[in-house]
Amino acid sequence: MITKDKKELTEKIIEFTKTLHLPAFRKCFESEAKEALSKDLSFEEYLYCLLEKECDMRYDNMLKKRVRMAEFPYKKYLEELIVEDLPEDARKKLKLLKTLDFVKEGQNVILAGNPGTGKTHIAIGLGIKACLEGYKVWFTTVPLFITMLKEARSQKTLRNFENRFLKYDLVILDELGYISFDKEGAELLFTNLSLRAGRKSTIITTNLSFERWDEVFQDPIMTAAMTDRLTHKSYMVNMNGNSYRLKETVKWMEENNL
Structure with missing residues (x-):
């Protein structure tokens, strides 16, 4: 009692x-x-x-x-996008991407276009939405990713790193094309993206058209193979247009009387 x-x-x-x-x-x-x-x-x-x-x-x-x-560098939500300021192709495909069916089906998304048009914002927004719907997501930049791969190889932990990489439902690789890399880096990137091809989703943002990817990979054969695997059954979004970031800055300045 x-x-x-x-x-x-x-x-x-x-x-x-x-x-x-x-x-x-x-x-x-x-x-x-x-x-x-x-x-x-x-x-x-x-x-x-x-x-x-x-x-x-x-x-x-x-x-x-x-x-x-997921290690997002900052939080950007799809709801914050001013859709009418996005490039035309992004406006057309955003509604479909928001369903996250591409993650469910293990398809890739390539956001390609000039700087400042909202590529990273869309990628992070989709990533956060995927997290909130129960998917396992990871964000990194391509240069940092290659550095991590090289370090894992030198420390003989590459297999463990690759196993973790494969378990993510969605990987976001930002800034492909801003920095070129050597043969080792190109081979490591190719190998790891090939492991995910057709199985798990990857979002890539790039400022380069596919015709210029050999500037980064510096190998025509590898470039062709990489392009083929990444684009197979993928969503290609043309992000060329006026700077979305610049429009945001101008609006902010107007709101703050600057």
């Missing part, structure tokens, strides 16, 4: 919730008890409400963790 007074019981409940890692339960059990009394809820209904809040909090925390683990 429980003989503890209410204060002591409350303290023990809090201790138990800490031990069992039930933060929502700890936060809400008293307020939910008062509400249950006022609404004449059964004990089962009271317990259901508490457990529902705990599950909701854990799910929200899991989604936040997915976004954090």
Whole structure:
């Protein structure tokens, strides 16, 4: 028989919730008890409400963790896009990309065009949306990715790195074409993107047209093979247009009377 007074019981409940890692339960059990009394809820209904809040909090925390683990350089959401300022091809295809069917089907997305037109914003926006829908996502730049591959090879951990790379539902590789790389880097990039081809989705942003990819890979045969594998059943988005970033800056200056 429980003989503890209410204060002591409350303290023990809090201790138990800490031990069992039930933060929502700890936060809400008293307020939910008062509400249950006022609404004449059964004990089962009271317990259901508490457990529902705990599950909701854990799910929200899991989604936040997915976004954090994706390593986005900053957060950009699709809802923040001014669609009418995007290049025409992006406006046409954005609605379809938002469904994330390409992730489900393991298809790639290539966002190619001149700087400042919204490529990275769209890529990050799609990545965050994918995280919130339960997909495992990773963001990096192409130069950094190649550096990581080289380091993994030199440390003899390349196989482990590649296994982790394959497990992502969506990988976003930003800035292909801004910096050229040597033969080793080109081969490592080719190998790892080939591993994902047809199996998992990759979004690539680039300022170069496909005709100029050999400037980066410096090997016509590898360039042709890479282009073929990346573009097979992929969504190609022409991002050539006026600078979206410049329009955002002008708008911000106008709003702040600068």
